[in-house]
Amino acid sequence: MQNKMANGKKGFSMMFMVIIAAVVILGLLAIFAASNMKYGVNPQPGAKQVEVDEQVRALNEQSSSDEVGDIEKDITETNVDIIDYDLGEINSDIGSL
DSSP states (O other): OHHHHHHHHHHHHHHHHHHHHHHHHHHHHHHHHHHHOOTTOOOOTTOOOOOOOHHHHHHHTSOOOOOHHHHHHHHHHOOOTTTTTTHHHHHHHHHTO
């Protein structure tokens, strides 16, 4: 009777170890995959490149300071009047679907 009980505990602990190993391996794979998902990674060959216009360049050149004067300067220098300049083209593309 005790032999069967010992075999049962041994089987349970072996299954428990296999589950722990699988969780650790999946965790390591998730960490590896997340570390490869960074912005600025070169796109796949043949992928469509986004055209960068002057407004996007200006936004990328803004200050990284959190001082009020620098933030106000960035806001006044940002031209938001042309933020929806291509909205008409988008609406016509959606309408043609």
